[in-house]
Amino acid sequence: MAGKEEVGKNEEKSKYDDYSLKEVPKHSRYGFFNIFLVFSSVYGAIAVIWGGGALGYGLTFSQAVIAVLSGTLVLAVLGSLIASIGAYSGLSTYVMWRHPLGRLGGKIAGFLLISITTGIGWYAVETWLFGIVISEIFPNNPFFSVGVASIWGGILMIIMTYIGYRMLSFMSYFTIPFHIWLIGIGIAIVLSLKGGFTAVVSATPTHYMSLLDGISAIIGLYSAGTIISSDISRFSKSAKDAASAWISHIIFLYPFLILGGVAIVLVTGSYLITNAMLDLGMGVGVLLIIIFGQFIINTDNLYSGSLSLVNLYPMRREIASIINGIIGTAIAAFIGFIAGSSITPFEDFISLLGDFLPAMGGIVIADFFIVRKYFNKMNDPYKRYQFTPGNVYYNVNIAGVLALALGSIVGFFINLGIPAVNSLITGLLTYPLLYYLIKSLGKNPEILPYNYEGGDLK
Template identity: 80%
Template sequence: MAGEEEIKSKYDDYSLKEVPKDSRYGFFNVFLVFSSVYGAIAVIWAGGALGYGLTFSQAIIAVLSGTVVLGILGALTAAVGAYSGLSTYVLWRHPLGRWGGKIAGLLLITITTGIGWYAVETWLFGIVMNEIFPDNPFFSVGIAAIWGGILMIIMTYIGYKMLSFLSYFTIPFHIWLIAIGIAIVLALKGGFATVMAATPTSKMGLLDGISATIGLYSAGTIISPDIARFAKSAKDASMAWLAHIIFLYPFLILGGVAIVLATGSYLITNAMLDLGMGVGVLLIIVFGQFIINTDNLYSGSLSLVNLYPMRREIASIINGVIGTAIAAYVGFTAGSSITPFENFISLLGDFLPAMGGIVVADFFIVKKYLNKIDDPHKRYQFISGNIYYNVNLAGILALALGSIVGFFVNAGIPAMNSLLTGFLSYIIVYYIFIKLGKKPELFPYVYEGGILK
């Protein structure tokens, strides 16, 4: 195993240990980082996707319903991150066990943040660049995805300080971007009545819209501890999450819906060009994609370090190269088709919420009432000399059940099915083990202090 001296670097960002109190930030900083890395251009793109399949009144219902779910789940998981000071994937060692947490983290970065979401955002970057320079081969979707991905890898190398720095510039740009777009729609396209009366080009069910709304942000809610662990308190972390999800998320996504419905264009970038918003607007979109993808790659690097201890910045390069290659492939094969994006956010909504439900169930219910750990600061501590476990059967079974239900059960809202199944099944399975006089945790080991292995 790699020792502490082998992975120590100024860019490591406490990837395998608790963030110390003197390296934490207040509400405003955490709010800005949340808002910029989770509330940026992908949300506007998702608004465009919803506007392609829902009426504006349906979109309002879908977005507000999804916002409630995301607000509650994200506030709770952010609190876990602040209490523990641990990254998402390290704290998963409690509800899933050390081996279970490593495997689940690998699956998450493969499908979502570190590689999946990163690849999607890099592909979207290629689309925008191609919109700006449609006749230049250097700016074709696939080629732009390659050099854009390289630039994003360089930014991710630095870590949280880069995210914090960029956040001060990103939020005003995107608020301005949507505000101007809506103003132009109202002025040139017949006002708000035109938006309300517009018929979407395609067809999407309301429940599918709600699930897609939750799915878009489900990865963000689950990995919120990656940012929240830098908060000075759980209150700061939770309030920062709620503030950004309530005030920014509906505004950005519904703005995207309105613009696409009013113009009839299925791509938000095309719609903005149709409104005469200009190339400068697309450059702002590019900037937003850079920062949200920096966070995707940052989170993925933390997961890879948890799987196998290494320098975090090296892990970001590995994930980035793989994700960029996938983005380039999609760019060369799918071009500017929005279908891969729609399918991706729907897939996330089907199974990812289960993991959020399991973490909330373990930290706030099982640890408090079944394990009798009242102090939330101690529930996810790693204390030298204490015994921990490599496998937690309750967590693994709950994750499997939640994912299966979310993916295969069509009744209701898949994202909610996945979330509630993960939450309830974890508590029930853990309780059954206790009643039988058994522990769901298997294969004990002693934590010897220092860097987690």
């Protein structure tokens, strides 16, 4: 009887916490179709269409095709590997980082990630974009101005994030058809009213962007989602399902959405994708669908950020989502009041992501598939990122921390080639090399041991 009561307590505790500091149990896992829909909804949403609009402002359509296909290939490989790691371990992104970076290293890196990207950064940008769309639907109304709409829109998104993965799963079943319909209609209008496909191919962008910058922007636009794909894939029944779901959505959905945005902006010449859609006569109903898409992707941004904050300082996940949401909403409102509808902050932000975030993806992949398997002789992938009570773990992994610093520096400062790829390769290669060199000197790259006693991680 006592055993049943204890199980009930554990289930109640996890109602909204979503196993934030432990492995997702088998009974809470989903199959390929659910994971595919959630990936497609939370990552293949309106920000991708906005990204396509930004590319259409600086690249020709043929250049955009090359940039999208090149970036998609990198993202497909990177995301499938990280998604499979999430399924093997059942752990959130930031708990997984405790292996290649150490307990303290993972906490600090996760906090920096949410500060700059997902939980606060991406959330703030998406909330600001929401304010822009609202202001276009209801112009000249103070309540619907960019800054004010960012505030009340952010509050609604916080409420949705409180529920967690189940809300993401529920919304995914009817979000993706809306996005496909949205871009499909836009492309059809472009082809019928603006001179057909010939007009798209021959259109000249109003500003200049190099092809390499375009590829880096493509990777940067999706790099945050790729790095945190394990936050979704940890709910997958198998690594095969997780990897297949990621590859399927990134190959079939991402190019379609982003190139659709490119085509619409190129032929209309509008600076903002939403303005371009209005110019095509797509109407308020389409913009309302855009708003719906922003709600689900931003719910995921805030959801991931809440997992990171819980990893930094143990608390209820839903409380963490409220804290991150308030900060992100305040930033969005500030951008809205200062920048208004200028898309410059969005362009700068995705470029920044592409410069340094991929390094962490390279490090995780190298740690799981090279260091754990060949250096530490852990052949069973299900045990490589498993926390076992009574075992000794470490607060800092020197090799991982140094590799992350090097990868970020290379991505940010080295302009030769594609910064995002430079960052990824640097992290992927330097981490196992540093780990091996430190080991060959008779030292342990992992320092400051601590004992895991079971239950939720601290």
